[in-house]
Amino acid sequence: MTGRWTEVDPSLQRKVDGMDEVLEVAVQGRKAWLQAVATRQALAQYRAALDATEAANELGRRMVNVGNWSKLQQTQMQLAQSTAKMNLVRAQYTADQAQAGLIKLLGLSGQYTHVTLPNSLPDVPPQLVPRDEWQKKVKEIQAQLPVAEGIRNQSNVDLALAAYQASHALVKGTRDELLKTREFISEETLLHYNGMLSSVWDLLGESRNQSQAVIDAIGAQRDFWIAEADLQWVLHGGEPESFVSLGGGGETATPAAH
DSSP: OOOSGGGSOGGGGGTSTTHHHHHHHHHHHHHHHHHHHHHHHHHHHHHHHHHHHHHHHHHHHHHHHTTSSOHHHHHHHHHHHHHHHHHHHHHHHHHHHHHHHHHHHTTOTTTOSOOOOOSSOOOOOSSOOOHHHHHHHHHHHHTTSOHHHHHHHHHHHHHHHHHHHHHHHHHHIIIIIIIHHHHHHHHHHHHHHHTTSSOHHHHHHHHHHHHHHHHHHHHHHHHHHHHHHHHHHHTTTOOOSEEEOTTTTTOEEEEOOO
16 A cells, blocks of 8 residues: 555656646545554554453452452442443544545445455654755755745645654654553563562553553554655645644644645
8 A cells, every 4th residue: 555656756747637636645545544554553452451451340349349349449440441441442433434534535435344454554764764865856846836836845845844753753762762661661560460579450550551552652653654645745746734743643733835
């Protein structure tokens, strides 16, 4: 689904009628695919979080039955389980909607109810494309644009590059710092539990935290690829309505120049 549209010569947009529309559809298809894959990938983590809260609630119920816990204490576990259930329902609905949106965009409505998707998003490159390579493409496209369009394009390039760079920094921070730290805490919690130095509640709570950390990492990864798609489009003269809102569930928020 990545396609080869990013390799299209920008000069073709001034020579081929309808090329702008073709590229716009390609970008929107790319974004829809990214959203569908990301929401599907996150589902497993929401299920894992629910499993942990269900286990905690069941343990709490047994402790109440033998008199080691109060009903109030167990109610807190019931509340956590109910919240996890609702989160999973929302996540499943979001994944279903993303899949339906992709099918509609591909023009397959009425023919297919689902499409085969990979288990995870593509890996984010360790390094960004050098700025001078982007600038070369900027000069190529702006040389073909009327003055007013060129000014708007430069403004959109600045916004798209900012989103591209910030989203990559967030991916690295989430993956290399937050997620690794959370993994370390989970491993240490398990070791302490095996050594009888921490409780089962610590273990179950950390399992939920680990699931949320992975969900956050998936969101950051998705945001980067959406920002990359917008940047590629702008560098072909495209004018997105807005740019990705980092950490905002994939919505776009920053208005583009028009």
